[in-house]
Amino acid sequence: MGDTRLNGAEALVEIMIEEGVEYVFGLPGGSAIPIYDALVGRNVKLVLTRHEQGAVHMADGYARATGRVGVALVTSGPGATNTVTGLFTALMDSVPLVVVCGQMPSWTLGLDAFQEADVSGITYPCVKHSYLVKDVEDIPRVMREAFYLARSGRPGPVLIDMPKDISGARLSDMGKVDFHLPGYSVPLEGDSSSIAEAARLIKAARRPVLLVGHGAAIAGASIEVRELVERMRMPAVSTLLGKGLLPESHELSLGMLGMHGTAYANKAMVACDLVMSVGSRWDDRIVGSYSDFCKGAVKIHIDIDPAEIDKVVKVDVGIVGDAKAVLAQLLPLLEPGDTEDWVKQVARWRRDYPLSYRKEGKVRAQHVIEELRALAGGEAVFTTDVGQHQMWAAQFVGSEESRNWISSGGAGTMGFGLPAAIGAQLGRPGARVVAIVGDGGFQMTLSELATMRNLKLPVKIVVINNHYLGMVRQWQSMFYDERYSGVDLEGNPDFARLAEAYGVKGYRITRPADVRRVLKAALEHDGPVLVDAEVEKHDNVFPMIPAGASLKDMLLEPPKRKLEKPTGGT
């Protein structure tokens, strides 16, 4: 009789099943063969991607759309190094992932063997935590810890480097192993005296603003946020990733703030006398100038990560805890203040400074996106890439639910949109999933069209095609005397025909009159679809706050005079 004990790879798959993993995204290689072998016939579906970056973004899109842990499985060396962008993307946006990398046998580590890389060393700054497994008996504990670490507290990617001799070795015991994480604790409720102080400050405020970030969405604090906003008559702005936690159709939602946020959101930030952030990290995209940000306003910060308190913006009250739990503690202490003048003022700004765009001439990106949102409906899940189309989508895709808005925020990863949409569609099979991508970013991961086609996923891809790396062109046009350098995407293929070559139905939009008709047909098609929307090449995104500038220096339209180069980052 053969040895009936599980090997390391089988144990690993066993725990994936225990953890409720539905999909594993990845691409095999020599060092990962034992793990791929262990997946055969098991109740975990393997999604074979065309590139490891795509695999990690798919796991990421799946995680964001469902709230569950996304899983990727790749091989050693280049397979593992190709995951770095995906890990970084997930870390910056606090997305729970477990990424397993096959590794060369442990006795070859450090000897420059074929496809052997110091994966731990390469990925330390891109993960919440990582493991290099050196003993097969550690696999059950490591796997359980990895899933727990990925999803608990401030979520993030956890990497497991699994040498081939370890995944192939026999395991004596699968029994329950206790976690050993003495350095890890998960804050839940906040400090009650700080919460009482916050309640006092909120009551005293006449012009309060609630800043909703991704942390509030991760905590699932939508009911608490809504109650807070309505009871206190406190207008809310959101970060890019906080979109939809308070439905953007809500009368007190001012939409996204920051560099390309709405004018009324930014005006509210400049004029407010109190700002309370729930789960945002005061990113430079929303703050502009750190020294000028909400000058004179009382600042309250709720975050599950203590390191975010006072990291970039000094606050009057910092509360460490889970957003939902802290808001539940805060709500009973709140008594409505007097904010009616403020609410009226904000409503006037909203009326006087609406988002707008020029409609004449060629097809406008904003027109396509606005129409797409109207036709796809409030229940649709939108993913984006990064750049101009992303900011236009943030402006014109009003979101009613945070899990329906999936975008790479902190990392700003081009190529994210398509694979994220594939992951989201697998996680939410009943949902309508739309990927709004740019012609630049799309070409970074378009090989995943094959993955999408093979799975017969009805994802609708809309390429906002301006034949430019448009956001960089915008900067060069505004701040660099129109000295265009490296932004012209001459040689773009015909994306509709390219899609057809992959077996994906292709459409084109070339005239404004096409927009509604083509989008409608594309959305009604029951399979995978790509729409190539040829848009005006020279449109820029407004409003815009130049990087590092104060929110009050917001530009609502193209400036008449030449601007100084921004002092902030990109």
Add this chain to the structure above:
Amino acid sequence: MERYVLSALVQNHAGVLSRVSGLFSRRGYNIDSLTVGETQEPGVSRMTIVVRGDESTIEQIQKQLEKLVEVASVRLLDSGKAVYRELALIKVAASHGGRPDIVQIASIFRARIVDVSSDTLTIEVTGDQEKVDGLIELLAPYGIRELARTGIAALERGSSLLSLI
């Protein structure tokens, strides 16, 4: 910039030193010295880190260190309530004329001569950083040929303990 001493208990795993040192380089923190050694607890090491920065930077460093899963606890030590010790080996040029002076300086510092050659003396000194700095300063005019410092080991005074959790 002020100098601060952080004491951290860490799980003695491969890679923990990389994670800690990577954190310092990634976030641009200035590190003066870092000492690692085993503790009475199997599998647990103590890191003593001397850093420079303003108060808010030190607070950030402490929080970022605490975020590392393998870092069990971190404490910012108060110099008045902690014992700091560093060991240094100083190889100083010692000609016939200078030799008695060097020996005398060493003895004032309760330092020991641990090696003698025809033209050098090697001195071992233990103390807080100020003491070690002071001895080095006094020996400098004779010509320091080589210097090895351990970085500091530190413990809080009294019965206070840095706990594992």
